[in-house]
Amino acid sequence: MSDKVKVIVTTGYGTNCEVEMAHACTMAGAEQVDIVHVSDLLDGSVSLLDYHFLNLPGGFLDGDNLGAAQAGAHRLRYARIKGTGQSLLEQIQKFVERGGLILGVCNGFQLMVKTGLLPRLEGSSEERTVSLTYNDSGRFEDRWVTCRANPDSPCVFTKGIDIIELPVRHGEGKFVTKDKTVSNALSENNLVCIRYVSPETGMPTQQYPYNPNGSEMAVAGVCDPTGRLMGLMPHPEAFSHGTNHPRWTRENLPEEGAGIRFFRNAVEYIRGNIL
Amino acid sequence: MAYRIEVALKPHLKDSLGDKTVKRCREELNAPIEAIRTIKVYLLDFKDISKDCLNQAVFGPFSDPVTQVTSLDRPLAHDLPFAPDWVIEVGFRPGVTDNEGRIATEALALILDREPAPEEKVYTAVQYCIKGNLDHEQVERLARDLLSNDLIQRTAIFKASDLERIWASGDNPLYAVPRVSAESAINVETVNLNGLTDEELAELSRQRVLALNLNEMKTIREHINLERIITERKAVGLGPYVTDVELEALAQTWSEHCKHKIFNADITYVNKEEGTETIIHSLFDTYIRKGTREIRDRLGRDDWCMSVFKDNAGVIRFNEKYSVAFKVETHNSPSALDPYGGALTGIVGVNRDPFGTGMGSKLIFNTDVFCFGPPDFRGTLPPGLLHPKRIFEGVREGVEHGGNQSGIPTVNGSILFDERYLGKPLVFCGTGGIMPNRVCEHPGHEKKAMPGDAIVMCGGRIGKDGIHGATFSSEELHEGSPATAVQIGDPITQKKMTDFLLRARDLCLYNSITDNGAGGLSSSVGEMALEAGGFELHLDRAPLKYHGLQPWEILLSEAQERMTVAVPQDKLDRFMKLAKKMDVEATVLGKFTDTGKFHCFYEDRTVAYLDLDFVHDGVPTLELKAVWSRPRHTEPDLPEPESLGTELKAMLGRYNICSKEYVVRQYDHEVQGGSVVKPLTGAMNDGPSDAAVIRPDLDSYEGLVVSHGICPRYSDIDTYHMVSCVVDEAVRNAIAVGGSLDLMAGLDNFCWCDPVQSEKTPDGHYKLAQLVRANQALYDICTFYGVPCISGKDSMKNDATIGGIKISIPPTLLFSVISRMDDVRKAVTMDAKRPGDLVYVLGMTYPELGASEYFLSKGAVGNSVPRVRLKEARRQYEALSRAIGQGLVASCHDCSDGGLGVALAETAFSGSLGMHVDLDAIPQDGIERMDYLLFSETPSRFVITVKEEAKEGFEKIMKGTTFACVGKTTEEPRLKFETRGKTALDEPLDDLKQAWLSPLAW
DSSP states (O other): OOSSOEEEEEEOTTBOOHHHHHHHHHHTTOSEEEEEEHHHHHTTSSOGGGOSEEEEOOBOGGGGTTSTTHHHHHHHHHOBOTTTOOBHHHHHHHHHHTTOEEEEETHHHHHHHHTTOSSOOTTOSSSOOEEEEOOTTSSOEEEEEEEEEOTTSOOSTTTTOOEEEEEEEESOOEEEESSHHHHHHHHHTTOEEEEEBOTTTOSBOOOTTTSSSOOGGGEEEEEOTTSSEEEESSOGGGOSBGGGSTTTTTSOOOSBOTTHHHHHHHHHHHHHHTO | OOEEEEEEEOTTSOOHHHHHHHHHIIIIIOOOEEEEEEEEEEEEEOSOOOHHHHHHHHHTTTOOTTTEEEEESSOOGGGSSSOOSEEEEEEEOTTSOOHHHHHHHHHHHHHHTSOOOTTOEEEEEEEEEEEEOOOHHHHHHHIIIIIOOTTTEEEEEEEGGGHHHHHHSSSOGGGOOOOOOOOSOOOOOEEOOTTOOHHHHHHHHHHTTOOOOHHHHHHHHHHHTSHHHHHHHHHTTOOSSEEHHHHHHHHHHTSHHHHOTTTTSEEEEEETTTTEEEEEEOHIIIIIIHHHHHHHHHHGGGOOEEEOSSSSSEEEEOSSSEEEEEEEEEOHHHHHHOHHHHHHHHHHHHHHHHHTSTTOOEEEEEEEEEEESOTTOOSOOOTTOOOHHHHHHHHHHHHHHHHHHHTOOEEEEEEEEOGGGSSSOEEEEEEEEEEESEETTEETTOOOOOTTOEEEEEESOBOSTTTTHHHHTTSOBOTTOOGGGOOOOOHHHHHHHHHHHHHHHHTTOOSEEEEOOTTHHHHHHHHHHHHHTOEEEEGGGSOBSSSOOOHHHHHHOOOSSEEEEEEOGGGHHHHHHHHHHTTOOEEEEEEEOSSSEEEEEETTEEEEEEEHHHHHHOSOOOEEEEEEOOOOOOOOOOOOOSOHHHHHHHHHTSTTTSOOHHHHTTSOOOTTSOEEEOSEETTTTOEEOSSEEEOSSTTOOOEEEEEEEOOGGGGGTOHHHHHHHHHHHHHHHHHHHTOOGGGEEEEEEEEOOOOSOSSSOTTHHHHHHHHHHHHHHHHHHHHHHTOOEEEEEEEOOOEEEETTEEEEOOOEEEEEEEEEESOGGGOOOSSOOSTTOEEEEESOBOOOOTTOHHHHHTTOOOSOOOOOOHHHHHHHHHHHHHHHHTTOOSEEEEOOTTHHHHHHHHHHHHTTOEEEEEGGGSOBSSOOOHHHHHHOOOSSOEEEEEOGGGHHHHHHHHTTSOEEEEEEEESSOEEEEEETTEEEEEEEHHHHHHHHHSTTOO
16 A cells, blocks of 8 residues: 555444544545445445555434444455455454454444454454443434543544533444443453543433443443454434534634544554554 | 244333433423333234244344343333333334334245245334323323324333233234235226316315316216217227326316416406506416516526426526526425324435436435424314424424435425414425436437337336325315325435436436325326327236235325336336346336327226316316405504513514524434535534525535425515515525625425305405515515516415314415525635624615514514515625625625624624624614614525624725624624614523523424
8 A cells, every 4th residue: 555544434334423423534634535335335446455444424324223333244244255255344353353443423333343353352243242322312313412532542533632512413322232241341451431420420321311322331442452442322413514613603623523533543543653 | 823923122221212201201291201111113014934044033133132121922021120010012004104114024934035925014103201190091092192193103002010921912913013914805986077066076085185166077078078089999998988097197187286276366456555556477487487487588598497387396507517407395284184294205205306407317315394383382272183293393393304314404494483374284395306407419408208218117016005195285185184195204215216217218228207195196197198199008017015006096195105107118128127237116107198188997998088278277277366465563552672682582582583403403404415505503503594505516615505485474464575585585595605696596385274155265366466476576576676487386275174173374474595606615604703793784674574583473464564675675785795705794694584683693603703883883774772673584684794804995885885883703702783872682692592492492
């Protein structure tokens, strides 16, 4: 690969945040940003291995039928790339082995969790150890939440972020773990890279609506032990411009939206470590 | 024998669906229920699945090992955290769209690594496991009134203690698969119209649900008996009689829904008030089309209207690169029968309008306006009507699923309540799209199917869904309304199709595109044939959901998620390959021709052969009469209220005024990343925005303003003023956030009760006069403001006669507006910003409380209907747009339902700031009472806040308009009104806000 930062944003089968996610990557300084339909990956005309950074955007893969991203994860596992016999998930795993970055937002996070791409705790890479299930409210909700990044996390994307406001827009965002061992492992390794916090205290909270879905440990997002793979329910790409913020007419906000930081961190990491 | 998989949440996890159902059971049915857990059921109607594959399915796509437990061919109800008393299983009836079943079928096919046979499907159902001391009748009521809709669903009810016995029995009903069984042989009927008496012709129309009147039936008979026609038909193998395919196609094309016969009728309009009589040749031409023409002529070379009234949506120029298409539709009758499916179909259906406009547009926003009966209605409902709260919930959820899953932000809307919407709710769904100004070196808003182009149908398959939808919506509801009128949309099939077609568009693979909505192929192919000059369509080649559809049913079916595309033969191969690759079903059904014929085949035999001209222009013009005399209502004699504070809180808590946050939050209003002014705004993100602002192109600061106006109550006095107030409100809302009259376009959606005089409608002359006056007002105000109508729709039969009682909706116009902003950073929201800012009221207040929310709350109507003073209003809008453009306005709120009292309170509490107002300073004329001053609904007014330092600049710009500084915002969280130095109202902000927040906070 050349010295260009190359980003792929997937779409198709109900994904719907690909345009703003690609826009965020461009704003963050990536030289090449391609929106690619899953069918282009499946017929082999595009390969993930030509990219540094894979974005799995939000949306409703298969309409959330069978559970959010359930059918999507199944497709990645079973559908074969034309002429290779390899599944798309196998290609993603190869992409990860080669040092690529993955950011999954909302439905993309659900997909990462349901394919076992997150949290990839030691010794359990394929097995599903955490999940995202129905919000305690029983509803899809669109609202802005306050989050706080974990400064001790290995996560590449959240470096330098402290408190950040972002929108959540989901019905199945409640983070749950299989058991205590898993939640302990997540905490001990600082894989919980971003949490819902109370806007008043800045502390992680279980209180609705600050924790909008009832997530265990107030988890808004997690990363894998390398920090290069991250998923979160809030939408950083939806805060690309100051006017995205619900109170921009009341508060003096910078023109660039705070959500761009996630993408800039990724681009800078690629420049510093991969190119 | 099918396989049965059951899936439930692990016992330690909260079952939100179950909990929500318990809450509704208690609240709405007063049922003594302790707990409900839900179980998802998958019935796999597949042959021979190996044990290994079954396990892969159960523990793969069908369940989540972290959160769920499963069972295979065994009841899971025993593994719940409690022992249930009752089990209700709700599944679909045969042929009803089962989206989850379809996805499950696809998932299973991946495991089996083979294409499923046509009859192999997965069917889904939900089991409600109920703990509670209920008798069988109560459980039945629960199933019927809350958990299922008999039209589309089937239920099985049994005691949990019987489960073992049922499963052990040889004939377990839980394994009954809702497979559609092919019943009838394929058959094309011919209908002999000759020799039928008038009564017999009318009866034939009724019996076949054709909704054609006698004159229309006779016109068909005459045409089919023309010598030339007989000869031509003979030459293609048809006999002397009309076929059912032809009759159905004509009935559909000539339906009120498609041909707008009332809007195009010759009307004799008698105005008794003025003693005049005029003949109007088409309301549409005379008032709507003419108004738009005049505005475009005035704009001359700067005309920014690109395509009006001729395509599926209206199109205006947005900037050098893009144009915007906008359309609003209604889906009232289906939403009355199946609120969820009806509304879901409404939203995904209207999506296809801008999508199928010009060469196609990318969808960028949705808007929704709902009119329901009161949610707390306690009266007796006639059988066949659903409770308004159930309609509300179903419609809300349908639009939620349709809009959210399609990835289109729902940016604007409202919900109105009136008892007259009990019979028919109104469900307005609107969608905007953006298209490049140039597509494949042609103007993006134009299209032309060419003779020889292949007719390709893309997307979903055809079933009996929505057969007679177009004719049905042209009729009033009755007990026997057909269940097939109901469809359930499938947003994901549609999303896949739109992803594919946008790519095909940019690869220049087609010449024309349109959607399949009302009237199905008959309508889509029939309309595109006007571009080419004819068509040949092979009905037997259409992909079907199940066997047994008659040729006319294939032609007329309104099965959703389908677009028809004209593909040049030399691009057909590429088009079809791309479809296959992107997992979208596309089928060649025939070709466009220049023969002038509407020509359908079934297995190579001609089954319809009509002149295209006759199909499209043969419908005879209606001749109608309208008589206007002004209704007189009692002028109420209300005592002056003791406490204005109490009155204000009561007004804030009215269903028509209170917060709709419950609904708004469940709609994604910021997907696509261009949200600028959201539906909820202010210090706590819960203030009611007047309009939306979005940035459709993320690389630009240019913005699109979206707003609407609606106030059906004023129709009780005069529809002329109802319409002017509606248009004024839509315009005002757009101005309030930063839109301007320089580039603003409107859509008119008329929902009327039947205005044709008949035995059933003895007041038809008056209702038609209401329609005439509405159109006159629309022309007057639109041309004065320079806001052209670019598209619209009418729905004319919003009556329900059930159990001998006729309920007619109040004549309702929804006016939707789009406007352009140069720079979204200039947008303004409605919440007060800082303490110490100056509060202004713009516009004069008159004692206009006729049909106001305040009078309604006192059980009165009155006669002093609010009126628009056009000149003053326009001058004010122009000045305000300049002030906003110069950044002089801190907040701006439209003043409408509930008047100044409500607007001032909302401005204050949305900004979490108090306000101190001198009521005597408010510009007013003829007002004698403080309650009238606060609650009058005179249009064209705003509440504005301005920074102290912007005062001079603001007042200079507004000079020459009516406005006054009436007070200040305060740190102290109280709303204080004063008159003649005395306190008239003094309320804590929190109390006012709670009154406004709580009524619909379900």
